[in-house]
Amino acid sequence: MAQAVRGSARVAVIRLCNPPVNALSTTTIRALEQEVNRANIDPTVKAVVICGANGKFSAGADIKGFPNIGQPGMASLEPVVSLIENSEKPMVAAIEGMAFGGGLEVALGCHYRIANVKARVGLPEVTLGLLPGAGGTQRLPRLIGVPAALDIITTGKHVPATEALKLGILDELVEENTVEAAISLAERVSDQPLGPRRLCLKETPKLPNMEAFLEEAFVKVKKQANGCFSPEMCFQAIKASVYLPFAEGIHKERELFLIQMFSGQAKALQYAFTAQRVSEKWALPTGASWKTAAPQPIRKAAVIGLGTMGQGIVVSLLKAKIRVVALEQDRKHLELARGAIMARLERVALRMQQNGLKLDGYMPDLLHFTLDFGALKGVDLVIEAVFENMAVKKEIFHKLSAACKPEAILATNTSYLDIDEIASVTSHPHQVIGTHFFAPAHIMPLLEIIYGQQTSPTVIATAMKLSKTMGKIGVVVGNCFGFVGNRMLNPYLEQCYFLLEDGSTPEEVDKALEEFGFKLGPFRVADYTGLDVGWRSREGQGLTGAKLPLGTPPRQRDGRRYSPLPDILYENGRYGQKRGKGWYQYDKPGGNVAKSDPWVHGFLSEYRSAHRIVARTITQDEILERCLYSLINEGFRILSDRIVSLPEAIDTIYINGYGWPRHNGGPMFYASVVGLPRILTKLQKYAEANPDIPSLQPSAFLKKLVALGSPPLKEWSSLQGSQHSRL
Incomplete structure (x- = not known):
């Protein structure tokens, strides 16, 4: 609902109140309309401040109500935004926390916008397969211009208040007492003309080369959308703001919104949004629930193994303001890791500054490099991140069992290996858990959290809380070879190789899957990550030629079909982008432009001939x-x-x-x-x-x-x- 509060003798305060994020339900929209109408007819009210309860303006529409949009009895937000905008009394939005989606559209209807410096604004509807449906695609371009509006609306990104001020979305920023500052602003402007502040009366600023700009921008939006239609629809709505009068633009926005609302992609994107939240609710098969367990505090952590993955994990922990002990096996590797981690931290700090975010502390001050296992004595958590070798990992966990305090959580960053076998060498197997990070670990959002037979619910709860603290999406999974992601990936990759054997090419397979929506096809991914990475995993499983018993058929392993194609490429020194050649060729080692490689095509032809495979056209x-x-x-x-x-x-x-x-x-x-x-x-x-x-x-x-x-x-x-x- 929306509550009316007397802010001063002349200013009314309307507070959106629908916890926890003041979602704009039908009840809330109607209450807001009622309070705005009441303020408009009250002769004692000279100005109005609209704010949100509990330090949050509004996160926009409630996704649970999406299936009912357009149904009888559902309130529409745009007429209320227009009611606010057309008021003869100054309307001031006091933004705290966030103003997302419909929340920002309400603020855009206000004549002035003031925000707390820590607030964020945005129109994220595109991520749910929609476009802003309450005038956002028409008002925002009129306020800040087409280029900036396109960037915000077609990506759905959250904009920090400091950046929003520079763009012109906000009029003022305050450190604290946002509502009080808004009341003061409302009093100052209570006798100012409102015509220049009404976005519906403005024209969208036109660039000198507007048509050429829009053509180029559409190509860019379509390329980045990768088959997703909602960014293209957002573009068309913003384009309407350039060429159509405001009322016609609003009509076009509504037409495009309804097309998207009932599309298959919107249903898929909204499902993905809710699936992430639903997947956190799984109780353990034993009947115990980690959701009800009290997580242990993690004040100090350690990372063992400072290769690429370990470095990313260190940065993730530091970004979460957790003290870190970083341990390596020798001085040379330690110093190499120190330089790489410091460089990553500098890039993280630069990105935060560019996004208008302030560092609360200098991250390297939380970091200690060492070669000594004795430095792990007081840590609450250890994450082992050495390469995928069971013997090496068991040796480390045996040492950890003696070096760490009994209540310390012992985590292994592994993509495939058995958590229970690793835990078996410790004296506290209930404290052992798998944490499968994805590279680069300080950027990729997913964290597979793997529990073993004896892992305690408290440890699982702690790992899940840690994932949130690091800004990651934690998913609890059971213990099996490859867990969920890599276990499913194996048959997928097998088919990719078998398709090459049967007559397809890397380009054809990648093209099909990229047109489906993957940003990179499997062979582009293999070149990017390195063919040596996959080879080491297969070598550890005894699948490569070096470990095969005599007499094993060349295209079979344990009586089932196996393709040695990636092994042969690796053994020919084709490691991918890092070497300038893999499934594709590159202009130089480390190059990014993949080109078709005649050598690969010739090799595949010779391979098929050698194994008497008749190539066929594959659709x-x-x-x-x-x-x-x-x-x-x-x-x-x-x-x-x-x-x-x-x-x-x-x-x-x-x-x-x-x-x-x-x-x-x-x-x-x-x-x-x-x-x-x-x-x-x-x-x-x-x-x-x-x-x-x-x-x-x-x-x-x-x-x-x-x-x-x-x-x-x-x-x-x-x-x-x-x-x-x-x-």
Whole structure:
């Protein structure tokens, strides 16, 4: 609701009140309209301040109400924003916390805007598959110009108050007492003319080369959207602000909003938004709930192993204002890491300053480099980040068991390895947990949190709280080889290699998956991360040529089909971008421009001839089906094994850690849209054609769901089996 409060003898204060973030529900919008009308007719009120309760202006519309938009009885926000704007009494927005979406649109309807220096503003509707629907695409360009409005609206980014002031979104900033400052401003302007302050009366500033600018901007927006339609719709609405009168622009905005509101992409993006929150609610299969456990405080942490991943973890902890002990094996590696970490911290500080954010403290002051395990005695948490080798990790954890206090949490950053085997060498296995960071660790948002058989709920709760403190998305998963993300990735990558064997090219596979929405196809990703990384993982599993027993067929491992293509490239010194050649060629080592490589094409032709493979033309549909459906199929196996209990957890992992296009909702959501019977039929077809590829055999759980009539995704969890180990 909205409450009227007397701010002074002449100023009324209207407070939005719908905790926790003052979402603009139908009730709140109607209450706001009522209070604005009341202030407008009250002769004692000369000006009005609109603010939010509990230090927050408004986070905008409540996503739970989206399905009811357009239904009878639903209040529309734009007429209320127009009511505010057309008032004959000065309206001042007092912004604290955040003004997002409809919250910022209300503020844009006000004649003046004042904000706390720590506040943020933005129009993030595009991230939910929508566009601002209460005049935001028409008022913001009139206020700050098209280039800045395009940047804010088509990306949905949050703008710090300091930047918003420079752009002209805000009129004033204050350190504290925002509402009191707004009342003072309202009193000062109570007799000022309002015409120049009404954005509906302004024209959008035109650039000298406006048509050329818009053409170029549209190409850029479309490229960055990567198949997502909402940024393009936002562009069209902003373009309308340039060429149409205000009222017609509002009509165009509403028309585009309704098109997007009921689109499949909007449903997928809104699902992705809620899936992230739902995936945090999973209780452990034992019945214990980490959600009710009290997390331990983490005041001081240690990171062991300061390679690329370890360096990123150190920076993540420092950004969270946690003291860090950084430990390496020798002086040379320690000094190299020191230089790299300091350089990263400088870049982080520069980015924060560019975004108008202030550092509360100098991060390097929280950091201590050492070679001594004795320095770990007082830490609350250790994150081991050495390379993927079980023997090395067990040796380190054996040392940690003696060096750390009993209540210290011992975490391993691992992509594949068995958490229980690592915990077995410690005297406190209940304190051991897996923390799978994604590179670069200080930038990538996902954190897979892997519990073992003895990991305590308190330790899981602590890891989840730590992920939030670091600004990451933590997802709790069970212990199996590859956990969730990498376990699903394996059959996907297998199919990519098998497609090359069957006659496709890296360019064709990458093109199909990039057009689906991935920013980079699998072979571009392999070149970027380095073919040596994948080779080391396979070498550790005994899959590369060096560890094969005599007599093993060249394209089989343990009786199943295996492609040695990436191994052969690696053994030919083709490491990817770092060497200037991998699946593609580059103009120089470390170059970013991937070009088709005749050597790779010749090599694939020779490989097929050597193995008597007759190359055939492979369609884009087959590429997508074999890659995506094999990945989805493994997702159903993971659900059946209760490695996670929610399909939303799988989707959250794949969107935030593996580049799955958010506008397709995640692999399990995508499966529900495509239709489970279709996926089952296609998998059966490909499995019959490739009996030596077990990953193509349809999951028993997928078959079960189809037999049950393909129930909606939200019901899948209740139909899962009991958990068992897949190690």
